[in-house]
Amino acid sequence: MLKELNIVGTEDTPGIIFDSQKNVFELSGRSLPEDVVSFYKPVIEWLDELEKNPIENLEFSFKLDYFNTASSKLILDILLKVNDIFSDGTPMKIKWHFLAMDKDLEEAGEEFSELVEVPFELVAY
Amino acid sequence: MNESTDKNLQFLSRFRDSMFENQIMLSYKGEISQNIMLGLLELTERKLDSSNEDQGIKSKIFNVMVGCLQNITYHTEDNKHAKSSMFLIGRIIDGYAIYSGNAISKDRVSDFRAKLMSMTDMSGEELSVFYKTWLTSGELSDKNGIHLGLIDIARRTGNTLDFDFENIDEDYSYFSLRTEIKSTL
Numbered sequence: 001m002l003k004e005l006n007i008v009g010t011e012d013t014p015g016i017i018f019d020s021q022k023n024v025f026e027l028s029g030r031s032l033p034e035d036v037v038s039f040y041k042p043v044i045e046w047l048d049e050l051e052k053n054p055i056e057n058l059e060f061s062f063k064l065d066y067f068n069t070a071s072s073k074l075i076l077d078i079l080l081k082v083n084d085i086f087s088d089g090t091p092m093k094i095k096w097h098f099l100a101m102d103k104d105l106e107e108a109g110e111e112f113s114e115l116v117e118v119p120f121e122l123v124a125y
Numbered sequence: 126m127n128e129s130t131d132k133n134l135q136f137l138s139r140f141r142d143s144m145f146e147n148q149i150m151l152s153y154k155g156e157i158s159q160n161i162m163l164g165l166l167e168l169t170e171r172k173l174d175s176s177n178e179d180q181g182i183k184s185k186i187f188n189v190m191v192g193c194l195q196n197i198t199y200h201t202e203d204n205k206h207a208k209s210s211m212f213l214i215g216r217i218i219d220g221y222a223i224y225s226g227n228a229i230s231k232d233r234v235s236d237f238r239a240k241l242m243s244m245t246d247m248s249g250e251e252l253s254v255f256y257k258t259w260l261t262s263g264e265l266s267d268k269n270g271i272h273l274g275l276i277d278i279a280r281r282t283g284n285t286l287d288f289d290f291e292n293i294d295e296d297y298s299y300f301s302l303r304t305e306i307k308s309t310l
Contacts, residue, residue: 011163032191034159066184068191069273076260101181104188104281111257 002053005046013039014064018046025060031067031075040074047081054090063097064105072108079116086118093119100124148216156207157227162194169214185281185306186214186221192274193225193302200229206297220307228297234290237300244279245286252280282306 002020009015009029018025033039050058060082067075079094086092094116096109106122113120144152150172153165166187173183194212201207206228213224229237247255259273279286285305290298 011167012159032162032195066187066191068188068195069277070195073260073273099180099184101179102184103181104184111253111260115257115261 002046002049002055005042007042014067016043018043020055025058026063027061027078028063028065030065031071033071036068036070036074040078043078044081047078047085051081051085051088054085054088057091057093059093059095061095061097062109066105076112076115079112079118083116083118093121095121095123097123097125147222149213150216151212151214153212154208155210157194157197157201157210157212159198162191162198165194165212166190182220182306182308186223188281189223189278189304189306190214192278193223196274197225197227200233200300201227204228204230204297206293206299209299217305220305222303222305224301224303226299226301228293229290229300231296231298234298234300238290241275241286241288244276245284247279247284249280249284252276252284256280278304 002018004021005016005018007013007016012030012032012034014027014029014031016027027043060078062075064075082092082094094113096112098105098109106124109120109122113122143149151165151169153161155161169186169190170183173186190212197210197212201210204227209226209228211224211226215222215224244252244255256273256276259276275286282304287303289301291301293299
């Protein structure tokens with residue numbers, strides 16, 4: 001059983017819940033930390049564990065309001081990790097949520113979707 | 126009213142005229158830390174909310190703001206002119222103008238200027254390719270991060286970067302940047 005990852009969001013870091021019991025895998029809020037690498041380290045480590053003990057049909061939801069360029073690099077790392085697990089034969093899915101008016105966030109989602117093979121759904125709200 | 130009060134008030138009047146003329150809605154001078162950045166974001170958010178600005182523009186302004194402010198932080202670390210950093214937002218007919226200024230060590234100027242020059246010649250499509258190439262290159266050094274920040278500003282603003290470098294002393298130049306966010310973009 002994978003440990004639950006629960007990081008409470010702040011003004012400059014997203015809230016993250018990876019909970020296999022509740023079947024919730026979600027990143028939400030803003031991401032502009034001073035040190036992106038150390039902030040996202042536990043997330044990458046959690047995904048390393050998932051790779052060893054994959055769960056089928058897992059759905060990762062990105063519900064971000066905005067993020068800086070350094071964060072987009074780490075978001076891509078997360079997506080590539082999920083993509084690896086998918087490529088190894090475990091069905092997975094990404095859902096990218098964005099406010100319908102927010103063209104930049106929609107475009108960011110489109111760009112990310114072009115860089116991975118894993119099913120990637122853009123969801124306007 | 127004595128002479129010095131008169132002079133001080135004249136300054137205030139000139140300052141106000143200039144703020145009005147350029148429709149400045151936010152102006153800051155001083156060191157930029159992560160906390161100051163968050164404070165400026167909050168102020169901007171409140172002002173935009175009170176004028177019922179739409180989410181699309183708001184998001185663009187935040188992204189450009191964060192790009193500019195983190196660029197300033199990067200260039201002014203261990204920089205004796207850090208307190209001379211500036212950040213302003215003004216309204217223009219069809220959107221907003223974002224101004225930022227900071228001292229930059231002279232040994233960085235030529236490389237930095239060259240990168241900016243090469244970017245200003247790029248089309249939207251070229252900038253997008255440039256951005257994606259960087260994103261997938263596997264590098265996350267500060268230097269590239271900041272460089273990417275500027276590519277990001279350029280592509281989000283339809284490449285409206287205006288910039289200039291002025292000499293301030295033996296070791297430093299002052300870098301000024303102006304970009305526009307149009308409601309029609």
